[in-house]
Amino acid sequence: MSKETKKLINDIENEEISVTQALRRSLPISKQHQDRSFTEWLNKELNGYDDWRDIPEYRTVTGELVAFSQYHQADIPLDAPYIDNILKELKMPHSTMLIEELVEKNKRFIVMKHPGFSDKEFVDKNFHTEGYLDFRLKFNSNQAVQILGFITNKLLNKLNSLPLISDPIEEKKETFIKKNKDAIMITIVTGTVIGFLLLMPVVSDAANYVEEMTVKLWNRISNIIP
Template identity: 30%
Template sequence: MSSIVIDLQDEILSSDCDIVQILRRAHVIAVKLGLKEFDQWISYELNGYPDQNVCPDYRKIRGTLKAFNPYHGWIPAVIADGELETIICEKKISNSISEIITLCKNPESRLVYEFPGEQVEHLDRLFGSPLPMRYALHISVASVMDIIEKVKNTVLEWTLKLEEEGVLGEGMRFSDKEKQNAKALPQTVNNYYGATNVINAPIEGMQIVSGNEHVTFSYDQARADISKIEAAISQEQLQSEDKDAALEMLMEIRDKIAQEKKPGVIKALFVGLKEFLMNAGSSLAAGLIQASIQGLF
């Protein structure tokens, strides 16, 4: 007779794996074994988490903070303080796994997390905005796809632990000994999904590169790139107010380079300028900034 645990492993490893169906089968196993804590996690994944405090760490992602400009739409809102930027831009996604899957099926989709009123007031003060603004985190599909893989890995590792303890299930039934052995296993989810890194929301056209390679930042190269970008902006066919705003943003980057601020701060400003130029219709200058980002960081 077949084993429900082994059958679930086979389903997870199949090329057309259906993560929602996998979680439902895992729910059946957890209930039959009396694993209430692990089954609570399964329920949260299927139905969504009640709040961010309950979300596991693997659901934490990093978005791009933007403010809504009535003339240009969503534009980057750059925070120079790295620690403050992390606090504001890192959020846990509490949506159900089926909602996340639906989002990932459309590569053009983006999650938009708008900040509530009280937080908007703080952001207005932070940016010195004379009028109330709308602020939101823009989160790309690529940054949430890892959540699906973490869920698959969690269920797979859990079934492997069950198998190791001789908990296989005969058909749809488990013996009393199997139930006892299963309850001896840790039920906390972070025992199964492994190490987690915060996934950054990539800028359009950029690839996510993971790893620990150390890149030495060159302030001299950054200064040279600034001069090329300034010349390119001057040649772009942009509206005068957009060109002036871009040059002001470039001046701020030049100042940060002169002060030799942290590379992360300079990169954030480069990215903000690039997105502003793309929204304004720039091509040459935005491309140069993209090349600088890839070469410097």
């Protein structure tokens, strides 16, 4: 798992970024892994679903069917026996950013246009005498919050399951160290010895002291660099 992925997971778990920000930061990761299905899902969540048939089940909300009554000049709940319960369910096609905005602006209820009433024949047959317009579904905003939570959990599960991809920069660094182990050790030891010589007073046993410290330093570096 790359450093970017670990940082992203940490930011998501600590709720330091929004769902939309998490999805956006996941896009380059999905492309790095060449995971087309992951990339496609990210784009749909970020941009919204154009086709109602593509909207996943976890985006389903249930609520109260309402319509604007020309007679009453107000939204009227529609609870007639001929209204199928299926019309009281909808799948939210919106982008995650729009869902987040709806949740922020509507603390209790969200009202969205109902595509099930695009059938003019159905509307004319059942509602023409009442003068109903603008059919919508009114539902508790907590359902939108739950949708965002589901998306977040699904994203976290996906990020945690990604296979390990080696970092080319880290690989080059490790290769360089292995190939130049002796040169690196000599450089470090030489610099340290020079430092000792500059700091130490000129005494008779200075050479022995330097030799002893050089051996100790060499052994320590040998244990650090494989």
